[in-house]
Amino acid sequence: MNKHKTYFNWSSGKDSALALYHLLQNENYTVDELITTVNSHYNRVSMHGLRNELLLAQTNAIGIKSNFIKLPEMPDMVTYETIMNKTVSRLKSDGFTHTAFGDIFLEDLRTYRENQLTKQGLKAVFPIWKRNTKELLNEFLNLGFKTIVVCANSKYFNEDFVGTVINKDFINNLPEDVDPCGENGEFHTFCFDGPIFKNPISFEIGDKVYREYANPKTNNSVCESDTYGVWYCDLIPK
Structure with a gap:
């Protein structure tokens, strides 16, 4: 069986960790890259404020290739989507067909993610969706x-x-x-x-x-x- 080549949107937090754990148990997917958005001004994980050095230590301990998406401190939606689309285009050219998130129940966010990814021909996966x-x-x-x-x-x-x-x-x-x-x-x-x-x-x-x-x-x-x-x-x- 051919596994879906998947990259994981890694936040560095607990929901990402549990979602990745479940995805790694799923024989339908292979997780070949972790992608994290970082604040290029502070060199820290976006929203979390975690130093990039700890993010690298974390992904090295997981043992999956990782990459940063560098965003300005307060990007507008045009800037954000331009940077994200460039990254997704690169990943698609590398053979990725699926991408996974640690979201649980934010319907609007899921819809936004799926709509943006559909434009690029990728499918979104939510391993812990709607769990209590x-x-x-x-x-x-x-x-x-x-x-x-x-x-x-x-x-x-x-x-x-x-x-x-x-x-x-x-x-x-x-x-x-x-x-x-x-x-x-x-x-x-x-x-x-x-x-x-x-x-x-x-x-x-x-x-x-x-x-x-x-x-x-x-x-x-x-x-x-x-x-x-x-x-x-x-x-x-x-």
Whole structure:
């Protein structure tokens, strides 16, 4: 049987790790490349704020070829799609027919991804789609994965939350309006050990930093704040 040559959209976090784990168990696919978007200004993983050095240590431990997609700090949609389309064209020319994501239930995002990829003739795969997020997090921990919170929305959390290593008590201590996997962007993580790694990733906890960003405006956003805040925990490679 011919396996589908697949590249994985790797975020460095727990959902990516679990989705990749399941995809690697699926005999219909072969994962030959990991692709991660990074902020070219700060040399860090987009949204997560993780240093590129730790991203490389992570993908080296997984043992799959990796590549960065370098984006400006705050790209508009035209810039973003131009850069992404160039990358996808390169991957298609290298023989890739499928691409996988760690998304769980964001319908609009899935539709956007599928529409963009269909234009290039690629098929999107979502290994953990529509799974219960509490069950996913428990499965993640039961499999032996380890992950730490690297950034969090200040609407829900303060600086004490970032730098937390997730364990079984984590779910019970979350605010009621926060998804257990942070699927709505409440928090992001760095996965540093587990069954897909040849070795754990060593790091030290550095500074915690607060930043504010412009809030995307929509037709029903009259009551929303102009900005939103994010706490980051810097992880330093050892």
